[in-house]
Amino acid sequence: MKKIVTGSCSLPLLVLALSVSLIVGCSSATNETVANLSRETVKARLNKLPSSLINSDLFNTSVIEPTQLFNNLYFVGYVSVGTFVIDTSQGIVLIDTMWTPHDAENVIVPGIKKLGLTPEEIKYVIITHGHSDHYGGAHYFENKYGAEILMRDEEWSYIHDPEAPVLTDPFGNLSTEIPSPTSYTSVSDGQTMVFGDTTLTILATPDHTPGGMSLIMEVTNNGEPHTVALWGGTGLPDTKKANQSYLSSLNYFQKVVNERQADVTLSNHPFSKDLIKNMDLLRKQPSRKPNPLVVGNKRLNDYIDSELRESVEEKLSSFE
Template sequence: MKRILVMTSLTMILIACQIPFAAAQENSKPVPAFQIFDNLYYVGLDSVCAYILKTSGGLILVDTLYEEFADQIPKSMQQLKLNPKDIKYIIVTHAHTDHTGGANALQALTGARVGMAEGDWQMNGLGTYTSSGGQHRQFKPIRRDLVIKDGDTLTLGDTTIKFYITPGHTPGVTSIEFPVFDQGKRYKAFMFGGMGLNTVNGARVAQQFVDSVKRVMAVPDVQVNITNHPEPAQIFERARKLRARKPGDPHPYVDPEGFRTWLQTTLAAGQKKVEAERAANRP
């Protein structure tokens, strides 16, 4: 009897480990915060990312995690000796609860202005996260500060970042081009704000996703891939390499070829989705 119980709990652990990382906030855990570049810090969870971009005029926070983890970002910032009150802008890549859930609380805590694209402001307070688990979850509405438009730039202190509206995963996915520095040397980083096909339904939206991937592929000279979930850009694997880096070694996040390869894979998956949706007669 005892033996059966042991086996059952082991089986349950094994099943739990097979749940996809992005499946639900219940499976997410904090990880120690870390610095990636001179001006870029990781303040996210094991399953979903949030980043601080440091400028001479204050901080920009990209994404806010699940509502349940809103206090994790200030905690992570404390580990990095960064002050949450220095956050001037909060950019939300898209209005699913894993990226926008903490925005309401962080907006209140920091007084920062929150920016999102119009398509996703329409989801404000209604944001659902329709993962394989099928959850429909709400998040607390956010004060509508900034409506990000395609091609907009945002300058804070010495830093200018550029936005691309790349719909598909949601109607208003916001992608960001921004500079990062490694011991003073400048590189071009890019964050594709909605890279998952899990919420893409119908041939029209699938085609929109494909067009967005093509758009990102056309951005010239991207050297660093920063993703809003860790796996696609091997955020943690590269962090381990960064910790072990010897003087003179290249920065493990600088990988233009890896970025292009990943986009090609994402494009192929998107094109397959378009065909599948057409074949199933789902416009």
């Protein structure tokens, strides 16, 4: 891995019935704007967004009760987006960091503590792709805990590309106002990363974003090994060429899923793939057998074919 130092999403809109036990605190998180924006500015920015987005789960900042998914894997975050926390013998590894530094300090860190883990043990942050709801808290962990930021070169460039789309978050921040990390360690396709007793494999899967990546993770459930496949970005791009590339990425991802016999699929957007419902089951019965997240390789393939592939093929047909 090479370390590089520099200077300073659209998704399907799903509506889920949320169990009351899923939500802690008030129904929506309060969040300081990064640039200390006035209420009028925030309101004006949000008013420019489609009401279908504002009212969707992608903008739902209700806090989900921190949840242990497997022996070494946990979730903290909102209904809209969250962070996976991997507890390894080499320290804590985070996968994505939500919308903002405020999320990092006031949602992720308290969630980690509530799970009985120690934030000071955070050593690495993996960024799956360069939308601000995934990298927004990365700078905080770099600055506060000295965490090493792991991402692909193409995505580092994308985050700093002045031509990249400017996104607005649920709190009125523009993605250009979110502080990005000051350094990163480059990771590449097919790279196996060993964090003590835990192994992850990096898969380059553009084109949700140009340098997006997916992950294959080894986890255990009551000592029984399982393989998690995390698809790095669900929303489809705008052009025919980019959608063709997206489909190629999906084919590659599925090939590795089958080679590794992955039997669990997860998303950093917990409103998808029944993650919220399954986390509720896990909290009610922590030693639940079988773990509801273990769906088996066949059902994982069914998800790839019937949802992800069908979606991109339909989009491609619209260009004809």
